[in-house]
Amino acid sequence: MPEPAFDTATTAVAAREQRAAQAGLNVEARSQFQLAADRFMHHRLALASLAFFVFMVLVSTAGAHLWHYNYAQITNQFATGPSAQHPFGTDLIGHDLLAQVLTGTATSIYTAVVVAAISTVVGTLIGAVAGYYGGMVDAVLMRFTDLVLVVPGLAILLVLAHGVSSLASNPIWIALVLAALFWTYLARLVRGTFLSLREREFVESQWAIGSSDRRIILRHLIPNAIGPIVVNATLTVANAMLVEAALSYLGLGIQPPSVSLGGLIASAEGDATVMPWLFYFPAIFLVLIILSVNFIGDGLRDALDPAQRVRA
């Protein structure tokens, strides 16, 4: 690394540093983020999974529009197996399954990403405030979190699906309800991280300077807790897809006319023996996407894990 002299008087410093640099004293100037990105790049499975996930997002979003059948369109081919005309086959009514799977994939992924985004923001804020302030604030917030955790979320959905069925069929509504349940895990995680970070001397240094709590939390603590937050957010995507699929299968999730992967699997249930393609294609998509998201999460955890940093 070049070490240009910053003024003439200090050329001696530069010379010494050059010698030191040769001796391997200077570490290359790289931020924590770059280091983490570097480690992630070395995690082949995670990298491949990321590529696959991005590919699926693109294909499902663009493909649903480009494919010459619409997911709601009814063709005159009923219950045909995979063919050149309908690569994934059709169902009893005559829906093209490829169009349905692509749209369903897009819906499932978007729902899950919205769940992850909302629950991460809410969970981080609540966990951060609880962990940073401790005491009464912590006690109140954490008892509230416990309460949400023990509330049977499925029951809520059940009621909503039956009572306000027009709402229940909307993916955004499902996403909101799931997010309202999912933030609790992250809140606990962030609280724990903050409890230990708060004891570090750099936080005390900020108090000594006179920094506001808001500044300490947003500028110093959250960036230091970003590892577990990102990993958890990723895993929430996978988790939300799984739960959404399960709910749709039970008939409580995304309702027709909207399609999701879970809904497709559910509607294939009765015909799986005679028309197996109706079950296999959505199921394979679901499993592959969830697997890839989990691998991405693993890769991120390895890349951001503080224990890895110690060895450096």
Next chain:
Amino acid sequence: MTGRLLEVSDLSVTFSTREGDVQAVRDLNLRLDEGETLGIVGESGSGKSTVALAILGLLPRNATTTGSALCRGMELIGMSEDDIAKVRGGTIAYIPQDPLSSLNPAFQVGWQVAEAIWTRQNVSKAAAWERAVQLLELVGIPRAAERAHGYPHEFSGGQRQRIVIAIAMANEPDIIVADEPTTALDVTIQAQVLDALRAARDESNASLILITHDLGVVAGLADRVMVMYAGRPVETGSADQVFYQSRMPYTVGLLGSLPRLDADGSGPLRPIPGSPPSLVVLPDGCSFSPRCPLATGDCLTQAPRLLPVQPDHMAACHRSGEVAGAGAGMFTATWADSTADVAADVLTPEPVPVAAGTAPGAEQVSDQPIIMVTELVKHYPIRGGRLVRHQIGEAHAVCGVSLELRPGETLGLVGESGCGKSTLARSILQLVKPTAGSVIFGGDELTGQSRHQLQPIRRGIQVVFQDPYASLDPRMPVGETVGEPLRVHGRWDRQTGPEKVTELFRLVGLNPEHRNRYPHEFSGGQRQRVGIARALALDPSVIVLDEPVSALDVSIQAGVVNLLEQLQDRLGLAYLFIAHDLAVVRHISDRVAVMYLGKVVETGTRSQVYDSPTHPYTQALLSAVPVPDPAVERRRERILLTGDVPSATSPPSGCRFRTRCWKADAICAEQEPELVDRGFGHPVACHFPSLTSVTAR
């Protein structure tokens, strides 16, 4: 001439890691004779512990060991796991550094000592237990027969380390390897443990390999000394030869950079510039050459071999002849970081703006204290209870401390861990809310103020913390960290902000070009400089330094101490300097206060406290500090305190020191001695003060 016990030749250890091969030990030769004590000294990362682990076959799997270690005809390197396990704890006993983790918390300590005996010797369990109790007694566990039934958590750190020593002695080893046995302990406890180690060595007639970074400990215990640097031995010889006739610049530098308890410490220290090389990419030639003032020509290209310079005295240096003549003078008394070639004034040409009212000249004359602490008390509640958590007790961390700090002076606050010195600092800074008492800073009362009210006052009183790794935000470039105070106080603008940061970097001897780097890219000493720069950003008049150099290696520590002194001269800062290292405090302080269990027991000028201490605790503390001088250590008589510091939740009645004091009388239990001048010219809190000089000269 006694027999050769251990002969290590050409030992090399390499760890393969993600970053490359770490050459932890290279071409090491050593010998150990019967009944001899060998001290291995070096700074962190010098490979001294790896040597011990290699001999004992305890290295992790990613290590490759080559060379040979012959012990009584047995080759230890490459020995099978089963065989070496028989050597460990039999012929060679190992005392690891951390007494907390080396005992099993689930078993009685007596059982753990006895187990070591019956697994190797053909004795009954009852006999093994009896022997265990004897050993515990020998290492100084009081009421050993009874306490052998106790579990590790019921013992203090010093006692646990003594129990580990007892286990090491269990099978009458030929060699005891002690790896930093006292590093985690306070000085008075360290003195006790070293005493136990001496007793163990003499009782079992074992040879001792003592691995430590503390030159004082080596001076007191070792017959021969090996100095290690970057994985290689750079000098070996008798203790006297190494300490008095050093032939390797590194040894000279180490000794010169150490503030000494037995010197008046007026001159600046002489740090070794730079920091140790990475063991992955070693420099060509001599590993020490990038830091060596004598390095020229072949030093940069050819690694020197360890060659005899005197009978039994070897040094690895091309210029060992010149070293003998040059002495400590070869290192300049610098304060900047790795900038030994640059004169101090070159780095900071511009005068430093100082906040109004704190101009050095103006205030230094006034005798008005800038900080007045009166009867400050801090009690921490202890919560517990089975069903409902409630307060079940109080830890009396600080109990009625009064202090004064005048502009431009340094008040040193010394005491062992748990004496409340850090809590006192945090209470003064209002980082914790004091229970009672008052802190007046420049005319403003700080206690009871809201955070908002304190905000403008904080500018004037800043803090530097102990741990250079924890005190900087790891996710923030250091330049931003230094600029944070300016932003928080609304003094940042795009023009002057970066300028001020550049100026601060130069002020603390750092290269401003490094402002965009992250803390993990800096060495400990450099990080501490960043912390100091941040504290200076708001032009404070007082800086509270909480153990600012205790986490640093000695060669680095000296540079930071010099920097602090230099900043004080230039900016007229007042320091409250908190440390457990009495030598450093002696070096830097104008006045000193000694704390014990939340109270100041003696205070006065530096020479009053160090040269004529009158409180028994001060005397014991001073007497416990090892001095890096073998001759002094040999003739010194120690005041050895018994027992440990009592718990702060239930401090003793009357005088708090009475439970460990050899002068304690009935009155000490009944009446608490006031901190007043008792005819010795400075205040002391003792009923029976007497003047004794304990610092051996």
